Amino acid sequence: MDIRALLSGDVAALTEAIIACESVSGNEKALADAVESALQDLGGLSLHRDGDTIIARTETGAGQRIILAGHLDTVPLPSTPGSRGTVPPSWEQIDGEQVLYGRGATDMKGGVAVQLKLADDVAAHLAAGGSLDRDITWVFYDHEEVEASKSGLGRVMRSVPELLDGDFAVLLEPTHGVVEGGCNGTCRFEVTIPGVAAHSGRAWMGENAIHGAAGLLQVLSDYTPQTITVEGLDYREGLNAVRIRGGVAGNVIPDSTVVEINYRFAPDKTEEQAHAHVREVLAEAGISAGQQKVTDSSSAARPGLDHPAAQAFIAAVGGEPMPKYGWTDVARFSAQGVPAVNFGPGDPLLAHSDDEHVTAQALRDCHTALHRWLLGG
Amino acid sequence: MDIRALLSGDVAALTEAIIACESVSGNEKALADAVESALQDLGGLSLHRDGDTIIARTETGAGQRIILAGHLDTVPLPSTPGSRGTVPPSWEQIDGEQVLYGRGATDMKGGVAVQLKLADDVAAHLAAGGSLDRDITWVFYDHEEVEASKSGLGRVMRSVPELLDGDFAVLLEPTHGVVEGGCNGTCRFEVTIPGVAAHSGRAWMGENAIHGAAGLLQVLSDYTPQTITVEGLDYREGLNAVRIRGGVAGNVIPDSTVVEINYRFAPDKTEEQAHAHVREVLAEAGISAGQQKVTDSSSAARPGLDHPAAQAFIAAVGGEPMPKYGWTDVARFSAQGVPAVNFGPGDPLLAHSDDEHVTAQALRDCHTALHRWLLGG
Numbered sequence: 238m239d240i241r242a243l244l245s246g247d248v249a250a251l252t253e254a255i256i257a258c259e260s261v262s263g264n265e266k267a268l269a270d271a272v273e274s275a276l277q278d279l280g281g282l283s284l285h286r287d288g289d290t291i292i293a294r295t296e297t298g299a300g301q302r303i304i305l306a307g308h309l310d311t312v313p314l315p316s317t318p319g320s321r322g323t324v325p326p327s328w329e330q331i332d333g334e335q336v337l338y339g340r341g342a343t344d345m346k347g348g349v350a351v352q353l354k355l356a357d358d359v360a361a362h363l364a365a366g367g368s369l370d371r372d373i374t375w376v377f378y379d380h381e382e383v384e385a386s387k388s389g390l391g392r393v394m395r396s397v398p399e400l401l402d403g404d405f406a407v408l409l410e411p412t413h414g415v416v417e418g419g420c421n422g423t424c425r426f427e428v429t430i431p432g433v434a435a436h437s438g439r440a441w442m443g444e445n446a447i448h449g450a451a452g453l454l455q456v457l458s459d460y461t462p463q464t465i466t467v468e469g470l471d472y473r474e475g476l477n478a479v480r481i482r483g484g485v486a487g488n489v490i491p492d493s494t495v496v497e498i499n500y501r502f503a504p505d506k507t508e509e510q511a512h513a514h515v516r517e518v519l520a521e522a523g524i525s526a527g528q529q530k531v532t533d534s535s536s537a538a539r540p541g542l543d544h545p546a547a548q549a550f551i552a553a554v555g556g557e558p559m560p561k562y563g564w565t566d567v568a569r570f571s572a573q574g575v576p577a578v579n580f581g582p583g584d585p586l587l588a589h590s591d592d593e594h595v596t597a598q599a600l601r602d603c604h605t606a607l608h609r610w611l612l613g614g
Numbered sequence: 615m616d617i618r619a620l621l622s623g624d625v626a627a628l629t630e631a632i633i634a635c636e637s638v639s640g641n642e643k644a645l646a647d648a649v650e651s652a653l654q655d656l657g658g659l660s661l662h663r664d665g666d667t668i669i670a671r672t673e674t675g676a677g678q679r680i681i682l683a684g685h686l687d688t689v690p691l692p693s694t695p696g697s698r699g700t701v702p703p704s705w706e707q708i709d710g711e712q713v714l715y716g717r718g719a720t721d722m723k724g725g726v727a728v729q730l731k732l733a734d735d736v737a738a739h740l741a742a743g744g745s746l747d748r749d750i751t752w753v754f755y756d757h758e759e760v761e762a763s764k765s766g767l768g769r770v771m772r773s774v775p776e777l778l779d780g781d782f783a784v785l786l787e788p789t790h791g792v793v794e795g796g797c798n799g800t801c802r803f804e805v806t807i808p809g810v811a812a813h814s815g816r817a818w819m820g821e822n823a824i825h826g827a828a829g830l831l832q833v834l835s836d837y838t839p840q841t842i843t844v845e846g847l848d849y850r851e852g853l854n855a856v857r858i859r860g861g862v863a864g865n866v867i868p869d870s871t872v873v874e875i876n877y878r879f880a881p882d883k884t885e886e887q888a889h890a891h892v893r894e895v896l897a898e899a900g901i902s903a904g905q906q907k908v909t910d911s912s913s914a915a916r917p918g919l920d921h922p923a924a925q926a927f928i929a930a931v932g933g934e935p936m937p938k939y940g941w942t943d944v945a946r947f948s949a950q951g952v953p954a955v956n957f958g959p960g961d962p963l964l965a966h967s968d969d970e971h972v973t974a975q976a977l978r979d980c981h982t983a984l985h986r987w988l989l990g991g
Contacts, residue, residue, distance in 0.1 A: 312862070312863050312865065312866055313862050313863055315811065315869075316862055316869065316870065317811070317869055317870070344813070382863065382865060383863075383864065384864070421815060423814075423815070423865070425864055433967075434692065434694075434966060434967055434968050435963075435966060435967055436721070436940055436962070436965040436966040436967075437800075437852060437854050437856055437876045437878065437966075438798060438800065438852065438878045438939045438940030438941060439850075439852075439939050439940060439962065439963055439965070440839070440852035440854050440878070441839075441850065441852070442963050442967070443967075445834075445835070445854055445855065447831060447834075447854075447855040447856070447857075447858050447873070448831055448834050448835035448854070448855060449835075450831060450858075451828055451831035451832040451834075451835045452832075454824060454825055454827060454828035454831060455828040455829075455832060457822075457824075457825050457828075458822070458825035458826075458828045462817070462818075473816075473818065475814060475815065475816075475817035475818070477814050477817050477822055477824075477825070477867060478822065478824035478825060478860075478861070478868070479814055479824070479861050479863070479864055479865065479866060479867070479868060480824075480860065480861030480862075480863075480864065480868065481824050481827075481858055481859065481860045481861060481868075481871065482858065482859050482860075483855075483857065483858045483859075484855070484856050484857030484858060484874065485689070485690050485693055485857075486689050486690055486759065486760075486856070486857075486966075487760070487761070487802055487856055487857065487874060487876060487910065488689065488759060488800070488856065488876060488966065489689055489856060489966045490854060490856070491855070491856060491857065491858075492692075492693065492694060492968065493693065493694070494858065496824070497861065497864060499814045499864060499865060501814060501815045501817070533864065562815045562816050563813055563815030563816060564815060585813070585816065586812075586813075586816055586819045588813040588816070589811060589812060589813040589814075589863075589865065589866045589867075590810075590811050590812055590813070590819070590820070591811050591869065
């Protein structure tokens with residue numbers, strides 16, 4: 238795939254091309270190759286590649302440095318036949334709006350397209366003899382939509398952290414074009430319900446591990462998630478079974494059911510406090526300590542919108558700041574001491590849905606706002 | 615694998631060798647090859663192969679014909695670490711008994727070993743100039759432990775039914791060495807619980823299809839199976855979830871959960887009556903007709919122990935007849951007009967368990983009883 242020619246055109250057409258290059262987590266290589274090649278052709282940027290993570294930096298010697306970051310991967314394609322949020326993408330005209338449907342349309346190939354278009358803008362600005370108030374680092378990374386331990390951003394932060402130094406970071410995750418501060422944390426538990434295998438024609442000799450999951454699923458179904466206010470922003474929590482598997486054959490009483498549970502917690506809690514809460518709910522469902530393990534965990538990030546760099550950014554792009562519900566890598570930047578916010582095109586409520594889409598106008602507006610912030614007028 | 619040399623020795627050692635040749639449904643070829651080759655070497659038998667089903671027949675012109683049938687396949691190997699009912703098999707000395715552990719030890723490689731040893735006995739008897747009161751057909755078939763539509767026995771019954779003609783059939787399924795009459799029927803339903811996908815950080819935008827399965831699992835967990843008496847034998851029923859799967863990723867609210875349900879029903883019911891009962895239970899759990907489909911179904915078989923051939927067999931091998939709980943291919947033979955019973959070594963309660971085993975004595979006793987029935991003395 239060659240996207241170089243599209244960088245100087247409409248950011249909506251660029252988004253379409255990027256969606257067309259399927260990049261479900263683990264399959265980012267083709268898209269990473271295209272991004273690397275396009276950035277190389279721009280010239281004037283210092284480039285680094287680590288696996289399928291690409292980092293591009295201006296090195297003009299400006300006193301400050303800002304970071305524009307986004308992930309290249311998406312969740313798997315929708316499993317429901319007829320879903321429009323899939324690959325290849327498609328356009329629809331709705332109430333006079335051009336709407337682009339496709340996996341990643343909101344999370345977050347629109348943001349990646351805006352990042353790339355800004356790189357083209359900046360390269361052209363520098364080539365024309367312009368200067369920068371702040372140097373800029375672009376980060377395009379792999380494996381965001383899976384366990385935190387696989388994250389390309391985390392990998393580079395551990396191996397060459399100096400490449401990600403900066404004074405302020407913007408994650409181009411979908412925020413409907415407003416600034417979203419902080420983020421919920423997330424942790425995953427794997428719960429195993431044991432049973433005793435037997436021939437299903439003599440079920441009374443066994444113990445059914447799928448029936449044994451009824452109580453846990455009922456507790457999760459009855460659970461009422463909280464909304465917690467932190468620094469004036471309201472964070473909605475969620476506790477959900479996200480995967481279940483059990484049984485080995487159509488005529489065997491299942492000896493094991495595994496339920497994967499995801500807790501999204503507000504930034505009033507540490508990871509440890511969040512884990513303790515899940516353990517309480519599991520105890521209520523009669524799940525013992527030996528039946529559960531934490532398989533993934535990432536801290537929440539407090540909003541931090543009182544930081545001067547964040548205030549300046551809000552002033553430049555406008556709008557009323559909101560809380561970020563989903564976990565994003567602003568938490569990683571915060572943990573490294575780099576103030577960070579989310580700001581990107583598309584409705585975050587559509588992320589991961591079978592119906593994922595973004596309007597061409599949202600993509601153009603986001604690009605315009607960031608262009609104004611970086612290069613003025 | 616070459617089992618020819620073992621046919622004239624101890625049936626327990628022969629069983630061990632047959633277990634050692636793993637033959638989970640779909641993987642029967644190596645064992646079928648070994649059986650075919652051993653039967654060829656015996657001589658005096660007319661052989662037929664259809665896929666991985668082997669049929670061997672004496673053709674002495676005796677007025678009657680009996681059938682000895684058994685399946686070569688097993689359920690998958692146990693998933694619990696440390697299980698002994700696996701491959702390779704192992705021997706243990708328990709209270710002075712030699713006990714053979716391994717997948718298929720009871721269901722039903724012990725029965726297959728007895729069938730093969732009887733073939734060796736009969737071939738030797740004929741080679742020594744002996745005669746037979748009744749011709750004998752041996753059937754070794756594939757794909758018994760999976761959907762009925764894949765059964766090797768069913769395939770041959772459709773394609774060359776004359777090869778399976780006979781006056782009486784014995785299925786060497788495990789019966790603890792007593793005659794078991796008839797069998798429960800079995801049917802499988804696949805139930806789909808729908809949901810609406812969303813990012814798990816914004817769960818309120820979706821509808822959790824795993825939580826949605828709680829009610830169904832609770833109904834199944836609360837269900838009390840019936841015991842139904844048919845022709846003086848008590849048939850225990852069972853209704854169980856045997857497999858469950860749901861969810862696509864660790865951060866997506868699942869849009870679908872699929873539960874596979876197996877109903878084992880007594881021979882007082884037709885398949886249609888059995889399906890109607892499952893539909894009633896599903897309706898109680900709020901499952902609509904559109905969410906369910908029948909994926910597999912096999913009729914029950916009434917005991918039929920009043921048939922003269924069955925009475926003669928019971929008189930020859932002794933013991934008090936019992937009901938068969940599991941579905942077996944006696945139902946297929948009954949449907950073809952061939953009276954059939956189950957009679958084989960091993961405890962049927964251990965079939966498909968992680969701990970499957972059989973005693974050497976049970977194998978030898980079964981062989982002795984059938985040898986006496988077939989060849990006298």
